[in-house]
Amino acid sequence: xxxxxxxxxxxxxxxxxxxxxxxxxxxxxxxxxxxxxxxxxxxxxxxxxxxxxxxxxxxxxxxxxxxxxxxxxxxxxxxxxxxxxxxxxxxxxxxxxxxxxxxxxxxxxxxxxxxxxxxxxxxxxxxxxxxxxxxxxxxxxxxxxxxxxxxxxxxxxxxxxxxxxxxxxxxxxxxxxxxxxxxxxxxxxxxxxxxxxxxxxxxxxxxxxxxxxxxxxxxxxxxxxxxxxxxxxxxxxxxxxxxxxxxxxxxxxxxxxxxxxxxxxxxxxxxxxxxxxxxxxxxxxxxxxxxxxxxxxxxxxxxxxxxxxxxxxxxxxxxxxxxxxxxxxxxxxxxxxxxxxxxxxxxxxxxxxxxxxxxxxxxxxxxxxxxxxxxxxxxxxxxxxxxxxxxxxxxxxxxxx
Amino acid sequence: xxxxxxxxxxxxxxxxxxxxxxxxxxxxxxxxxxxxxxxxxxxxxxxxxxxxxxxxxxxxxxxxxxxxxxxxxxxxxxxxxxxxxxxxxxxxxxxxxxxxxxxxxxxxxxxxxxxxxxxxxxxxxxxxxxxxxxxxxxxxxxxxxxxxxxxxxxxxxxxxxxxxxxxxxxxxxxxxxxxxxxxxxxxxxxxxxxxxxxxxxxxxxxxxxxxxxxxxxxxxxxxxxxxxxxxxxxxxxxxxxxxxxxxxxxxxxxxxxxxxxxxxxxxxxxxxxxxxxxxxxxxxxxxxxxxxxxxxxxxxxxxxxxxxxxxxxxxxxxxxxxxxxxxxxxxxxxxxxxxxxxxxxxxxxxxxxxxxxxxxxxxxxxxxxxxxxxxxxxxxxxxxxxxxxxxxxxxxxxxxx
Numbered sequence: 001x002x003x004x005x006x007x008x009x010x011x012x013x014x015x016x017x018x019x020x021x022x023x024x025x026x027x028x029x030x031x032x033x034x035x036x037x038x039x040x041x042x043x044x045x046x047x048x049x050x051x052x053x054x055x056x057x058x059x060x061x062x063x064x065x066x067x068x069x070x071x072x073x074x075x076x077x078x079x080x081x082x083x084x085x086x087x088x089x090x091x092x093x094x095x096x097x098x099x100x101x102x103x104x105x106x107x108x109x110x111x112x113x114x115x116x117x118x119x120x121x122x123x124x125x126x127x128x129x130x131x132x133x134x135x136x137x138x139x140x141x142x143x144x145x146x147x148x149x150x151x152x153x154x155x156x157x158x159x160x161x162x163x164x165x166x167x168x169x170x171x172x173x174x175x176x177x178x179x180x181x182x183x184x185x186x187x188x189x190x191x192x193x194x195x196x197x198x199x200x201x202x203x204x205x206x207x208x209x210x211x212x213x214x215x216x217x218x219x220x221x222x223x224x225x226x227x228x229x230x231x232x233x234x235x236x237x238x239x240x241x242x243x244x245x246x247x248x249x250x251x252x253x254x255x256x257x258x259x260x261x262x263x264x265x266x267x268x269x270x271x272x273x274x275x276x277x278x279x280x281x282x283x284x285x286x287x288x289x290x291x292x293x294x295x296x297x298x299x300x301x302x303x304x305x306x307x308x309x310x311x312x313x314x315x316x317x318x319x320x321x322x323x324x325x326x327x328x329x330x331x332x333x334x335x336x337x338x339x340x341x342x343x344x345x346x347x348x349x350x351x352x353x354x355x356x357x358x359x360x361x362x363x364x365x366x367x368x369x370x371x372x373x374x375x376x377x378x379x380x381x382x383x384x385x386x387x388x389x390x391x392x393x394x395x396x397x398x399x400x401x
Numbered sequence: 402x403x404x405x406x407x408x409x410x411x412x413x414x415x416x417x418x419x420x421x422x423x424x425x426x427x428x429x430x431x432x433x434x435x436x437x438x439x440x441x442x443x444x445x446x447x448x449x450x451x452x453x454x455x456x457x458x459x460x461x462x463x464x465x466x467x468x469x470x471x472x473x474x475x476x477x478x479x480x481x482x483x484x485x486x487x488x489x490x491x492x493x494x495x496x497x498x499x500x501x502x503x504x505x506x507x508x509x510x511x512x513x514x515x516x517x518x519x520x521x522x523x524x525x526x527x528x529x530x531x532x533x534x535x536x537x538x539x540x541x542x543x544x545x546x547x548x549x550x551x552x553x554x555x556x557x558x559x560x561x562x563x564x565x566x567x568x569x570x571x572x573x574x575x576x577x578x579x580x581x582x583x584x585x586x587x588x589x590x591x592x593x594x595x596x597x598x599x600x601x602x603x604x605x606x607x608x609x610x611x612x613x614x615x616x617x618x619x620x621x622x623x624x625x626x627x628x629x630x631x632x633x634x635x636x637x638x639x640x641x642x643x644x645x646x647x648x649x650x651x652x653x654x655x656x657x658x659x660x661x662x663x664x665x666x667x668x669x670x671x672x673x674x675x676x677x678x679x680x681x682x683x684x685x686x687x688x689x690x691x692x693x694x695x696x697x698x699x700x701x702x703x704x705x706x707x708x709x710x711x712x713x714x715x716x717x718x719x720x721x722x723x724x725x726x727x728x729x730x731x732x733x734x735x736x737x738x739x740x741x742x743x744x745x746x747x748x749x750x751x752x753x754x755x756x757x758x759x760x761x762x763x764x765x766x767x768x769x770x771x772x773x774x775x776x777x778x779x780x781x782x783x784x785x786x787x788x789x790x791x792x793x794x795x796x797x798x799x800x801x802x
Contacts, residue, residue, distance in 0.1 A: 178667035263664035266579035268692040277691045282678070284692050290678045291669040291685050 002028035002359040005077040005101075007062050007092060008084035009039035010184065011296050011340045012106065012141070015348025016083060016355075017043055018338040019386060021053035026356040031075045033058035034084065046339055062088040068095035077101060081355050083348075086110045086187060093125050093136060102134055102358060106141030106351050107187075108232045113272065115190040117232050123368060130367040137369050140354030141347035142308055142327075143169055143249075144233035146388070148371035149379045150310040150325040151237055156376060158323045158392065159314035163245050165237065166311045166399055170252040171343060172221030173304035173331045179260040180293045182343035186285050189270050192261065197230035198248040199238045210258065214250065214401045218307040219391075220328045226250040236370040264288065299341040302331040306342045309390075313398040322395040327388050337387065346388065353382045403429035403760040406478040406502075408463050408493060409485035410440035411585065412697050412741045413507065413542070416749025417484060417756075418444055419739040420787060422454035427757040432476045434459035435485065447740055463489040469496035478502060482756050484749075487511045487588060494526050494537060503535055503759060507542030507752050508588075509633045514673060516591040518633050524769060531768040538770050541755030542748035543709055543728075544570055544650075545634035547789070549772035550780045551711040551726040552638055557777060559724045559793065560715035564646050566638065567712045567800055571653040572744060573622030574705035574732045580661040581694045583744035587686050590671050593654075593662060598631035600639045600648040611659065615651065615802045619708040620792075621729045625653040637771040665689065700742040703732040707743045710791075714799040723796040728789050738788065747789065754783040 004027055006017055013032065020027045032040045032055055040057035047055055060071045062084045072080060072095060082092045082105040089109035096103040109121045122138055129136050139145050147167045155162055171182060181188035196207045212228035231249035238244050253261075264270050269288045274281035309326020327346070334345035354371070357363035363374045371379075383390055405428055407418055414433065421428045433441045433456055441458035448456055461472045463485045473481060473496060483493045483506040490510035497504040510522045523539055530537050540546050548568045556563055572583060582589035597608045613629035632650035639645050654662075665671050670689045675682035710727020728747070735746035755772070758764035764775045772780075784791055 179664070259660065260664045260667065263580070263661045264668065266661065267665065267689070269670065269689070271692075275691050277683070277688055282683075282688065282691075284688075287678055287683065287685075287688055288668070288670070290676050290683075291672075 001078050002026070003031070003075070003077045004028070004079050004081055004355060004359070005031045005033065005072060005075045006081045006083060007033055007060065007068070008082065009034035009036065009043060010083065011299070011344030012183070012347045012351065013083035014043045014046070014296075015338045015340045015344050016081065016351040017055060018047055018050065019349055019352040020355070021047045021051045021055060023352075023356070023386075024053065027359065029056065031056040031058060031077065033060040033071060035059070035061050063091055065091050065094045065098065068092060069098040072096070072099040072101055079104060079355055079358055081351060083351060085184065087112045090121060093122065096134065096136070097128055097132055100132065100134065103136040104140055104351065104354055104358060105138060106145060106347055108139060108144070110190070115194050115272065117191070117194070117230060119232065119235050119370070126368045133366050135358060135365055135367070135369065137354050137358060137363065137371070139233060139236070139371055140351050142350055143167060143231060144236070145347070145350040145354070145371055146327065146383065147308065147310055148233050148237060149376045150390070151241060151312065152372045153376040153380055154310065154312045154323055154325060155241060159312060159316050159321060161243050162241060162312045162314040163243070164313045164398065165244050165247045167231065167233065167249045168216060168218070168226060168309055168311065168326075169250065170216070170218045170221055170224055170226065170307045172218065172224065172252070173302045173306065173342060175298040175302045177293055177298065179257065180298055181295060182298070182341070183295050185289045185292045185295070189261070189285060190272070192229070192253075193265060193270055194230060196228040197234070198228060198246070199234055199244065200246045210253070216250070219326065220305050221307050224252040225254075226252045237372060240370060240372045295344075296340070299335045299339060299344075302335070302341040305330050306346055308346065311395065311399060320398070322398045324393045324395055325390055327383070327390045329388060349386055349388050350383070353379055353386060356382065402479050403427070404432070404476070404478045405429070405480050405482050405756060405760070406432045406434065406473060406476045407482045407484060408434055408461065408469070409483065410435035410437065410444055411484065412700070412745030413584070413748045413752065414484035415444045415447070415697070416739045416741050416745050417482065417752040418456060419448055419451065420750055420753040421756070422448045422452045422456060424753070424757070424787075425454065428760065430457065432457040432459060432478065434461040434472060436460065436462050463493055466492050466495045466499065469493060470499040473497070473500040473502055480505060480756055480759055482752060484752060486585065488513045491522060494523065497535065497537070498529055498533055501533065501535065504537040505541055505752065505755055505759060506539060507546060507748055509540060509545070511591070516595050516673065518592070518595065518631060520633065520636050520771070527769045534767050536759060536766055536768070536770065538755050538759060538764065538772070540634060540637070540772055541752050543751055544568060544632060545637070546748070546751040546755070546772055547728065547784065548709065548711055549634050549638060550777045551791070552642060552713065553773045554777040554781055555711065555713045555724055555726060556642060560713060560717050560722060562644050563642060563713045563715040564644070565714045565799065566645050566648045568632065568634065568650045569617060569619070569627060569710055569712065569727075570651065571617075571619045571622055571625055571627065571708045573619065573625065573653070574703045574707065574743060576699040576703045578694055578699065580658065581699055582696060583699070583742070584696050586690045586693045586696070590662070590686060591673070593630070594666060594671055595631060597629040598635070599629060599650070600635055600645065602646055611654070617651070620727070621706050622708050626655075627651040627653045638773060641771060641773045697741070700736045700740060700745075703736070703742040706731050707747055709747065712796065712800060721799075723799045725794045725796055726791055728784065728791045730789060750787055750789050751784070754780055754787060757783065
């Protein structure tokens with residue numbers, strides 16, 4: 001039994017559902033549900049047109065545990081694939097426990113009223129999932145997700161020990177807009193404006209947001225400014241690969257993006273503190289989201305490529321060695337295949353792969369798991385087979401910064 | 402009978418009311434009314450503390466003609482001084498006609514849903530004010546207002562004919578904020594983002610907003626970038642002084658202000674087109690106003706000076722001559738006197754002077770008037786006496802741009 005219930009109807013969900021429909025051997029019946037059913041229906045129509053496959057749709061408010069549990073009981077899936085907002089992770093885990101169904105997501109839980117990125121909330125479900133004989137797989141997107149699988153692949157095949165790990169996330173795409181975010185603007189801006197944090201010698205080092213910049217030349221994209229940030233996979237990676245002495249995450253941003261972001265911060269439009277407006281509380285960041293372009297509308301015009309990967313330095317057979325594992329994804333190719341650009345594609349495909357591995361039993365266990373706790377090889381093979389081929393390079397020396 | 406009813410309780414109103422209270426010989430009873438009475442009460446308290454003078458307060462919605470007329474009937478002033486929003490000009494003129502009371506404002510009417518600056522709407526009241534035996538004085542602020550009086554002063558005393566007129570508005574103040582507007586952000590941003598327009602050889606020439614820049618060295622401020630803009634006094638000046646061949650208006654803006662403005666425009670936050678947000682229409686520019694600092698809170702920290710004036714080139718006794726009439730106003734001095742910075746001060750004082758001249762009969766007539774239709778001399782004398790002293794300089798040559 002390989003039926004899945006997918007929750008959420010944004011770009012990532014659209015990619016995952018298209019990919020599930022494209023691989024009927026891996027999945028049974030697919031049901032897609034979200035708060036706004038017309039968005040599910042639009043995805044179902046595209047899936048039907050592209051691949052001739054029917055998927056079911058439903059309406060559900062993922063903030064409502066009972067309503068979600070009711071839907072799960074009706075649909076009776078083997079697995080709930082959570083591609084809704086990170087605010088809803090805990091509610092959906094509750095609904096899965098209530099109904100005895102496995103769980104997968106692509107981003108860790110965040111409380112709405114605080115931009116705090118920690119696995120603690122979800123790790124706390126460990127015993128309850130174990131006792132229920134259920135499995136929860138956390139963070140099966142690209143970053144987190146593939147970047148963790150790359151790390152375990154490096155550890156298994158390329159290095160004996162990892163001393164330093166740098167995750168480099170480059171979006172070399174151009175959407176032709178003055179300012180837009182590549183995924184949910186609210187989630188994106190919360191992440192970008194949070195202080196940077198990296199792991200060094202057993203401790204977290206915090207630095208101001210966007211204060212540390214390096215230039216890196218990305219394959220098939222070129223030289224880009226990238227900025228030190230915090231990203232959730234750092235927390236689980238240093239837990240599960242404790243030999244890592246330094247772990248950092250970098251993301252590229254253009255000058256125009258940063259100028260716009262700085263101004264929006266300066267005037268208070270990125271704040272998550274409510275403002276009184278005509279007698280009602282409005283969160284500026286949420287209103288900003290309403291005026292910015294819908295990320296899903298950017299697909300058609302976005303050109304260029306993403307390049308995301310891991311650079312690790314460690315030892316192999318006693319000698320220092322630096323390796324680089326990365327994927328390059330083309331925005332226009334991704335759009336041609338599923339109607340979504342590469343930022344959604346690179347997250348939606350790994351969600352589909354994680355779900356397939358859970359359903360076929362290759363990745364199996366009871367409790368709450370991060371990606372690096374499983375054998376990377378089947379996941380790496382599926383990346384190559386399903387549109388996200390990766391490359392390995394040996395670098396002549398460690399990163400100089 | 403010199404009683405006045407002042408409508409509106411922002412910075413300009415605060416200055417005007419303080420100045421009225423400071424000059425009990427010029428005014429009778431002062432009543433201050435606005436939609437939010439607590440703001441009127443705060444101004445009344447400050448007036449009491451500074452000058453020991455009682456003023457009355459009331460609550461009124463200036464959008465409601467009948468309610469305003471009822472208040473006018475109760476207060477029975479000789480003159481309504483409109484220091485509310487420009488959207489409300491026509492309603493307040495209606496209320497004055499209904500109750501038989503004179504009218505004064507400082508900025509021309511604008512419709513809420515379109516950033517269109519034209520005197521036509523208010524000039525259309527000409528016959529009705531004439532027939533009622535009432536007087537309406539339009540634009541008795543600094544610009545419009547004093548800049549028109551400077552022009553008629555130049556015409557009366559300094560030049561025989563005016564060929565070119567440039568109005569230069571420089572705010573050399575620093576409020577210490579990333580971004581803030583010196584008066585109502587909504588009105589300010591509508592004005593700044595509108596296309597530039599100037600008068601040349603009998604026609605209006607339109608150019609894109611903020612596209613033409615010149616550097617000018619302002620007395621007591623220094624060199625500043627100033628940008629060609631449209632400003633409403635141009636329309637009435639070329640009507641009443643038809644010999645003018647070219648009339649332009651310039652305003653200074655810093656790089657930081659313009660970067661912030663450009664970004665806010667790019668993302669759609671300066672738009673006056675409503676956006677649907679949680680089932681309700683919200684105008685982005687009005688929400689932006691809610692997150693930006695209240696202009697009235699900037700007074701305490703603003704340092705520096707404003708310098709606003711007219712440069713006219715024409716002939717005197719057959720020879721070409723260029724003259725410059727301007728006022729310099731210090732933000733900290735203005736704040737010390739009335740609790741408001743210079744941008745409010747330079748608008749509120751001329752409102753008080755215009756009101757005083759109407760009440761004592763020195764500026765008198767029936768119908769709708771612009772400032773340049775009256776003798777400039779008593780107004781110019783009062784500027785010197787009430788905190789806005791002016792200077793005349795002869796320039797060695799016309800402006801080179």
